[in-house]
Amino acid sequence: MSIIVLGTVALDSVRTPFGKRKELLGGSAAHFSMAARLFTKVNLIAIVGSDFPKRHISFLSGKGLNLSSLIIDKGKTFRWEGEYKGDLNQALTLNTELGVLSVFKPRVSEEQRAIENIFLANVDPDIQQHLLFKMRSPKLVGLDSMNYWINTKRKELIKLLKQVDIYVANDQESRDLSQENNLLKAARRLCSFGPKMALIKKGEHGVLFYAKKEGFVFSLPAYPVEKVIDPTGAGDTFAGGFMGYLAKKNKINSTTIKKALAYGTVAASFNVEDFGLYRTSRLLPQDLERRLIKFKNCFSF
Amino acid sequence: MSIIVLGTVALDSVRTPFGKRKELLGGSAAHFSMAARLFTKVNLIAIVGSDFPKRHISFLSGKGLNLSSLIIDKGKTFRWEGEYKGDLNQALTLNTELGVLSVFKPRVSEEQRAIENIFLANVDPDIQQHLLFKMRSPKLVGLDSMNYWINTKRKELIKLLKQVDIYVANDQESRDLSQENNLLKAARRLCSFGPKMALIKKGEHGVLFYAKKEGFVFSLPAYPVEKVIDPTGAGDTFAGGFMGYLAKKNKINSTTIKKALAYGTVAASFNVEDFGLYRTSRLLPQDLERRLIKFKNCFSF
Numbered sequence: 395m396s397i398i399v400l401g402t403v404a405l406d407s408v409r410t411p412f413g414k415r416k417e418l419l420g421g422s423a424a425h426f427s428m429a430a431r432l433f434t435k436v437n438l439i440a441i442v443g444s445d446f447p448k449r450h451i452s453f454l455s456g457k458g459l460n461l462s463s464l465i466i467d468k469g470k471t472f473r474w475e476g477e478y479k480g481d482l483n484q485a486l487t488l489n490t491e492l493g494v495l496s497v498f499k500p501r502v503s504e505e506q507r508a509i510e511n512i513f514l515a516n517v518d519p520d521i522q523q524h525l526l527f528k529m530r531s532p533k534l535v536g537l538d539s540m541n542y543w544i545n546t547k548r549k550e551l552i553k554l555l556k557q558v559d560i561y562v563a564n565d566q567e568s569r570d571l572s573q574e575n576n577l578l579k580a581a582r583r584l585c586s587f588g589p590k591m592a593l594i595k596k597g598e599h600g601v602l603f604y605a606k607k608e609g610f611v612f613s614l615p616a617y618p619v620e621k622v623i624d625p626t627g628a629g630d631t632f633a634g635g636f637m638g639y640l641a642k643k644n645k646i647n648s649t650t651i652k653k654a655l656a657y658g659t660v661a662a663s664f665n666v667e668d669f670g671l672y673r674t675s676r677l678l679p680q681d682l683e684r685r686l687i688k689f690k691n692c693f694s695f
Numbered sequence: 696m697s698i699i700v701l702g703t704v705a706l707d708s709v710r711t712p713f714g715k716r717k718e719l720l721g722g723s724a725a726h727f728s729m730a731a732r733l734f735t736k737v738n739l740i741a742i743v744g745s746d747f748p749k750r751h752i753s754f755l756s757g758k759g760l761n762l763s764s765l766i767i768d769k770g771k772t773f774r775w776e777g778e779y780k781g782d783l784n785q786a787l788t789l790n791t792e793l794g795v796l797s798v799f800k801p802r803v804s805e806e807q808r809a810i811e812n813i814f815l816a817n818v819d820p821d822i823q824q825h826l827l828f829k830m831r832s833p834k835l836v837g838l839d840s841m842n843y844w845i846n847t848k849r850k851e852l853i854k855l856l857k858q859v860d861i862y863v864a865n866d867q868e869s870r871d872l873s874q875e876n877n878l879l880k881a882a883r884r885l886c887s888f889g890p891k892m893a894l895i896k897k898g899e900h901g902v903l904f905y906a907k908k909e910g911f912v913f914s915l916p917a918y919p920v921e922k923v924i925d926p927t928g929a930g931d932t933f934a935g936g937f938m939g940y941l942a943k944k945n946k947i948n949s950t951t952i953k954k955a956l957a958y959g960t961v962a963a964s965f966n967v968e969d970f971g972l973y974r975t976s977r978l979l980p981q982d983l984e985r986r987l988i989k990f991k992n993c994f995s996f
Contacts (some may be wrong), residue, residue, distance in 0.1 A: 402977075446888050476857070480875075480876055481870075481876040494930060513852075517953065528958050571780075575781055575782040576782070576921060576923060577899075577919075578919045578920070578921040579921055596900065599897065599900035599901070600900070600901065600914075600916050600918060602916075611993060612993050612994065613820060613901075613917070613918075613919050613993045613994060614993075614994050615901050615914035615916045615994075616902075616914070617879075617914075618878075618879045618881055618903060618914050620877060620879040622877060642853035649996055651996050652994065652995070652996035685861070690913045690996075691995055692912060692913050692915075693913065693914060693915050693916075693953065694953070694995060695948055695953035695954050695957065695991075
């Protein structure tokens with residue numbers, strides 16, 4: 395089953411202790427897609443400006459993504475500039491230029507409206523709602539958000555969550571939205587807003603997953619990576635591996651969820667090993683499989 | 696195979712968001728023992744003052760610990776007073792009274808000198824060295840330390856590490872001693888000081904284990920606990936479950952290590968569910984077994 399992802403396609407400038415790169419191809423939808431494409435056909439819903447390099451379009455298209463609903467609008471592409479220090483666990487945003495993102499109204503083709511697997515990556519909740527409204531038969535809807543929206547559009551976000559199956563967030567966002575410090579309590583509270591499942595990403599500390607109805611609590615460590623070069627987009631890559639695998643299997647149970655979490659973990663571990671999409675765009679399914687075995691060996695007994 | 700643990704037996708006063716308790720029986724050796732006793736005979740090497748309540752001696756003895764080398768000296772028992780706030784991840788030390796700990800010279804019986812499994816819980820590295828020197832045939836030596844000793848007795852600690860098989864530390868201590876931010880790099884560096892293995896405890900984020908020769912990298916999440924009441928001693932309880940299981944199995948390989956890490960995790964998860972030793976002192980082996988199955992189900996696929 396194919397998947398549709400709404401999010402950003404951006405030009406990222408990052409500085410880490412390992413170097414700096416200017417205007418890399420990035421954004422939540424781009425990172426998500428690089429992992430999800432290894433499992434299923436990905437339909438990318440985003441907007442870029444007229445300054446967006448043609449070579450990036452060819453690149454994304456060459457990765458097998460359906461770009462028919464990628465809007466190229468007059469104006470500037472969304473740009474993000476950030477820095478990581480020390481253990482690279484926190485991004486410090488130096489600058490954000492919304493550009494065409496501020497006028498984004500997602501477009502979706504008649505054919506795409508029938509897609510059942512939907513991921514709403516981090517953009518304005520109104521834009522997420524706008525796309526979801528157009529979808530004809532959502533079956534598995536994942537949503538990511540961020541502190542900015544939790545603080546400025548809490549009401550809209552909570553309303554939107556009633557239509558969402560899996561809420562995906564990092565630990566701080568989960569605490570902020572749920573107003574619970576303990577992550578398991580936070581996950582339960584997040585599910586009380588509507589989602590059947592909550593997936594809390596803890597960066598280098600792995601992931602916590604909770605399913606309301608079944609009472610599943612799953613917890614996986616991160617894949618131990620020695621050479622963390624650039625964590626930008628790791629969370630979106632995780633979501634791409636997770637949702638991509640579930641879309642491919644078209645079945646939700648404790649085994650598919652745990653395997654999906656493991657694929658997300660492994661995909662994210664590749665993402666952090668180089669700048670931007672450098673590593674994940676070169677990934678082959680067999681790279682994921684090989685690392686999945688190593689990952690499993692880290693904890694299985 | 697029995698085990699010997701050197702550490703503190705203390706009177707702990709703690710405040711957490713869930714209440715406060717005064718002069719609870721605690722200390723690194725006491726917490727360690729409550730988990731290790733579920734696997735093997737535990738010999739406790741520590742010192743208390745003449746003010747140490749008799750009922751605590753009966754209590755420890757009633758738990759099956761060999762107290763023949765527990766020194767009761769003139770003076771005051773070691774006291775620690777601390778507080779936890781918010782997500783209970785960090786202890787704020789409010790007061791420490793060393794008392795008799797400042798004159799502690801560990802005593803060990805002729806019979807105990809032959810014990811092969813040794814855990815040197817967090818005390819002055821000179822005291823740890825003192826005990827280790829007396830042991831006749833160390834086979835598996837674990838050592839824990841803390842930032843205070845890393846900063847004030849770095850040289851002594853690093854010298855001592857040459858005689859240690861498993862260095863046990865929390866994430867911050869590992870970073871401080873190794874001067875590496877990345878925990879996998881930190882583990883490798885810690886092993887370069889002598890130990891064959893490094894075990895990095897990450898609190899609510901689980902544990903990272905590294906074995907130099909075999910190149911094993913194991914990573915386990917924590918057991919998801921919703922009701923964290925008092926984390927005091929969780930790391931020592933972890934070490935007790937881990938070392939206790941290895942002492943019982945008397946065999947070090949990838950399977951026994953991963954199972955030992957899992958038992959440590961599960962033991963620590965009980966420890967945080969109540970104040971002091973309340974929960975772990977009531978634990979039965981079958982409680983550990985039951986939770987181990989649940990824990991395994993959190994990540995096995």
